[in-house]
Amino acid sequence: MNLICRFGLYYYMSNLKQQIESLLFISGKPLTPNKIGELVGEKASAKDINNAIDELIKDYKERAGGTRIIKSPGQAQMVTSSDNSEVIQNFIKDETTGELTKPSIEALTIIAYRGPIAKWELERIRGINCSLILRNLMLRGLVEEKKDSRKKEIYYSVTLNFLKHLGVPEVKDLPDYEKLRNNEDIKTFLRGEV
Numbered sequence: 001m002n003l004i005c006r007f008g009l010y011y012y013m014s015n016l017k018q019q020i021e022s023l024l025f026i027s028g029k030p031l032t033p034n035k036i037g038e039l040v041g042e043k044a045s046a047k048d049i050n051n052a053i054d055e056l057i058k059d060y061k062e063r064a065g066g067t068r069i070i071k072s073p074g075q076a077q078m079v080t081s082s083d084n085s086e087v088i089q090n091f092i093k094d095e096t097t098g099e100l101t102k103p104s105i106e107a108l109t110i111i112a113y114r115g116p117i118a119k120w121e122l123e124r125i126r127g128i129n130c131s132l133i134l135r136n137l138m139l140r141g142l143v144e145e146k147k148d149s150r151k152k153e154i155y156y157s158v159t160l161n162f163l164k165h166l167g168v169p170e171v172k173d174l175p176d177y178e179k180l181r182n183n184e185d186i187k188t189f190l191r192g193e194v
Contacts (some may be wrong), residue, residue, distance in 0.1 A: 003061045017052045020152035028135040030075035107133045111143055
Protein backbone atom coordinates (compact mmCIF):
# COMPACT_ATOMS: atom_id res chain seq x y z
CA MET A 1 0.00 0.00 0.00
CA ASN A 2 1.50 3.34 -0.98
CA LEU A 3 1.93 6.26 1.39
CA ILE A 4 -1.05 8.23 0.02
CA CYS A 5 -3.41 5.27 0.51
CA ARG A 6 -2.09 4.68 4.04
CA PHE A 7 -2.56 8.35 4.92
CA GLY A 8 -6.09 8.30 3.49
CA LEU A 9 -6.96 5.20 5.54
CA TYR A 10 -5.40 6.74 8.67
CA TYR A 11 -7.36 9.96 8.17
CA TYR A 12 -10.59 8.05 7.55
CA MET A 13 -10.19 5.91 10.71
CA SER A 14 -9.09 8.90 12.80
CA ASN A 15 -12.08 10.94 11.65
CA LEU A 16 -14.42 7.98 12.23
CA LYS A 17 -13.02 7.50 15.76
CA GLN A 18 -13.58 11.19 16.55
CA GLN A 19 -17.16 11.06 15.32
CA ILE A 20 -17.91 7.89 17.26
CA GLU A 21 -16.34 9.34 20.39
CA SER A 22 -18.51 12.46 20.10
CA LEU A 23 -21.64 10.37 19.56
CA LEU A 24 -20.91 8.15 22.55
CA PHE A 25 -20.23 11.23 24.67
CA ILE A 26 -23.51 12.96 23.84
CA SER A 27 -25.69 9.85 23.88
CA GLY A 28 -27.19 8.91 27.22
CA LYS A 29 -27.62 5.31 26.13
CA PRO A 30 -25.74 2.59 24.27
CA LEU A 31 -25.42 2.91 20.49
CA THR A 32 -25.35 0.08 17.99
CA PRO A 33 -22.91 0.04 15.05
CA ASN A 34 -25.92 0.40 12.71
CA LYS A 35 -27.10 3.54 14.51
CA ILE A 36 -23.57 4.95 14.51
CA GLY A 37 -23.35 4.21 10.78
CA GLU A 38 -26.60 6.11 10.18
CA LEU A 39 -25.40 9.07 12.24
CA VAL A 40 -21.93 9.45 10.73
CA GLY A 41 -23.55 9.55 7.34
CA GLU A 42 -20.67 7.79 5.64
CA LYS A 43 -20.33 4.43 4.03
CA ALA A 44 -18.61 3.15 7.18
CA SER A 45 -18.87 -0.60 7.45
CA ALA A 46 -19.83 -2.33 10.69
CA LYS A 47 -16.28 -3.72 10.74
CA ASP A 48 -14.73 -0.22 10.51
CA ILE A 49 -17.06 1.04 13.24
CA ASN A 50 -16.25 -1.90 15.53
CA ASN A 51 -12.51 -1.44 14.88
CA ALA A 52 -12.78 2.26 15.72
CA ILE A 53 -14.69 1.44 18.94
CA ASP A 54 -12.02 -1.12 19.89
CA GLU A 55 -9.32 1.52 19.33
CA LEU A 56 -11.26 4.00 21.47
CA ILE A 57 -11.60 1.41 24.24
CA LYS A 58 -7.83 0.88 24.13
CA ASP A 59 -7.11 4.65 24.08
CA TYR A 60 -9.35 5.26 27.10
CA LYS A 61 -7.88 2.33 29.02
CA GLU A 62 -4.32 3.57 28.41
CA ARG A 63 -5.25 7.12 29.38
CA ALA A 64 -6.77 5.93 32.69
CA GLY A 65 -9.06 8.97 32.91
CA GLY A 66 -12.47 9.44 34.46
CA THR A 67 -14.41 7.93 31.56
CA ARG A 68 -14.32 4.63 29.72
CA ILE A 69 -15.92 3.18 26.65
CA ILE A 70 -17.51 -0.21 27.10
CA LYS A 71 -18.77 -2.60 24.47
CA SER A 72 -21.08 -5.56 24.52
CA PRO A 73 -22.17 -7.58 21.52
CA GLY A 74 -24.00 -5.15 19.30
CA GLN A 75 -23.58 -1.88 21.23
CA ALA A 76 -21.13 0.53 22.86
CA GLN A 77 -21.44 3.27 25.46
CA MET A 78 -19.30 5.88 27.20
CA VAL A 79 -19.43 5.48 30.98
CA THR A 80 -17.69 6.85 34.03
CA SER A 81 -14.79 5.00 35.58
CA SER A 82 -15.75 2.68 38.42
CA ASP A 83 -12.98 4.33 40.45
CA ASN A 84 -15.21 7.41 40.71
CA SER A 85 -18.47 5.68 41.58
CA GLU A 86 -18.90 7.42 44.96
CA VAL A 87 -18.49 10.91 43.46
CA ILE A 88 -20.86 10.04 40.61
CA GLN A 89 -23.49 8.62 42.97
CA ASN A 90 -23.40 11.82 45.05
CA PHE A 91 -23.78 13.92 41.91
CA ILE A 92 -26.69 11.84 40.60
CA LYS A 93 -28.37 12.03 43.99
CA ASP A 94 -28.13 15.84 43.86
CA GLU A 95 -29.35 15.90 40.25
CA THR A 96 -32.38 13.72 40.96
CA THR A 97 -33.47 15.21 44.27
CA GLY A 98 -32.68 18.92 43.93
CA GLU A 99 -34.86 21.60 42.44
CA LEU A 100 -35.51 21.52 38.72
CA THR A 101 -33.67 24.15 36.72
CA LYS A 102 -35.58 26.68 34.64
CA PRO A 103 -34.57 24.93 31.36
CA SER A 104 -35.76 21.59 32.80
CA ILE A 105 -39.09 23.09 33.79
CA GLU A 106 -39.50 24.62 30.33
CA ALA A 107 -38.74 21.30 28.62
CA LEU A 108 -41.01 19.39 31.00
CA THR A 109 -43.86 21.82 30.33
CA ILE A 110 -43.46 21.44 26.57
CA ILE A 111 -43.40 17.65 26.89
CA ALA A 112 -46.49 17.70 29.10
CA TYR A 113 -48.53 19.85 26.72
CA ARG A 114 -47.14 18.67 23.36
CA GLY A 115 -46.22 15.04 24.16
CA PRO A 116 -45.60 12.60 22.87
CA ILE A 117 -43.01 14.82 21.24
CA ALA A 118 -39.88 14.03 19.22
CA LYS A 119 -36.56 15.39 20.47
CA TRP A 120 -36.14 17.51 17.33
CA GLU A 121 -39.54 19.17 17.97
CA LEU A 122 -38.62 19.93 21.58
CA GLU A 123 -35.28 21.35 20.49
CA ARG A 124 -36.88 23.42 17.75
CA ILE A 125 -39.34 24.96 20.23
CA ARG A 126 -36.62 25.60 22.86
CA GLY A 127 -33.90 26.55 20.37
CA ILE A 128 -31.18 24.45 22.05
CA ASN A 129 -29.97 20.86 22.40
CA CYS A 130 -32.04 19.10 25.07
CA SER A 131 -30.12 15.82 25.45
CA LEU A 132 -28.88 16.44 29.00
CA ILE A 133 -32.21 17.90 30.12
CA LEU A 134 -34.06 14.84 28.80
CA ARG A 135 -31.58 12.54 30.52
CA ASN A 136 -32.07 14.32 33.85
CA LEU A 137 -35.86 14.31 33.52
CA MET A 138 -35.79 10.58 32.76
CA LEU A 139 -33.47 9.94 35.73
CA ARG A 140 -36.00 11.70 37.93
CA GLY A 141 -38.78 9.53 36.52
CA LEU A 142 -40.72 12.51 35.15
CA VAL A 143 -40.31 11.73 31.45
CA GLU A 144 -40.24 8.47 29.51
CA GLU A 145 -39.23 7.64 25.97
CA LYS A 146 -40.92 5.35 23.51
CA LYS A 147 -39.62 4.36 20.12
CA ASP A 148 -41.94 4.51 17.16
CA SER A 149 -40.51 1.72 14.99
CA ARG A 150 -42.58 2.80 11.99
CA LYS A 151 -41.20 6.36 12.02
CA LYS A 152 -37.84 5.25 13.49
CA GLU A 153 -38.01 8.05 16.00
CA ILE A 154 -38.10 8.34 19.78
CA TYR A 155 -40.93 10.26 21.41
CA TYR A 156 -41.03 11.69 24.92
CA SER A 157 -44.02 11.86 27.26
CA VAL A 158 -44.54 12.68 30.91
CA THR A 159 -44.88 9.76 33.30
CA LEU A 160 -47.53 8.82 35.82
CA ASN A 161 -45.00 9.87 38.45
CA PHE A 162 -45.10 13.41 37.00
CA LEU A 163 -48.90 13.45 37.18
CA LYS A 164 -48.77 12.11 40.73
CA HIS A 165 -46.47 14.97 41.81
CA LEU A 166 -48.88 17.50 40.31
CA GLY A 167 -51.96 15.76 41.69
CA VAL A 168 -53.77 15.49 38.35
CA PRO A 169 -55.27 12.21 37.10
CA GLU A 170 -54.51 12.76 33.39
CA VAL A 171 -52.38 15.06 31.25
CA LYS A 172 -55.52 16.60 29.75
CA ASP A 173 -56.38 17.89 33.24
CA LEU A 174 -53.43 20.30 33.21
CA PRO A 175 -54.44 24.00 33.16
CA ASP A 176 -55.35 25.28 29.68
CA TYR A 177 -54.33 21.91 28.19
CA GLU A 178 -56.46 22.00 25.03
CA LYS A 179 -55.66 25.65 24.32
CA LEU A 180 -51.89 25.13 24.61
CA ARG A 181 -51.76 21.69 22.98
CA ASN A 182 -53.62 22.88 19.89
CA ASN A 183 -51.93 26.27 19.59
CA GLU A 184 -51.74 27.07 15.86
CA ASP A 185 -48.65 29.28 16.26
CA ILE A 186 -46.66 26.32 17.62
CA LYS A 187 -47.96 24.00 14.89
CA THR A 188 -47.01 26.54 12.22
CA PHE A 189 -43.57 26.98 13.79
CA LEU A 190 -42.93 23.23 13.86
CA ARG A 191 -43.92 22.91 10.21
CA GLY A 192 -41.27 25.52 9.43
CA GLU A 193 -43.72 28.05 8.07
CA VAL A 194 -42.47 30.87 10.28
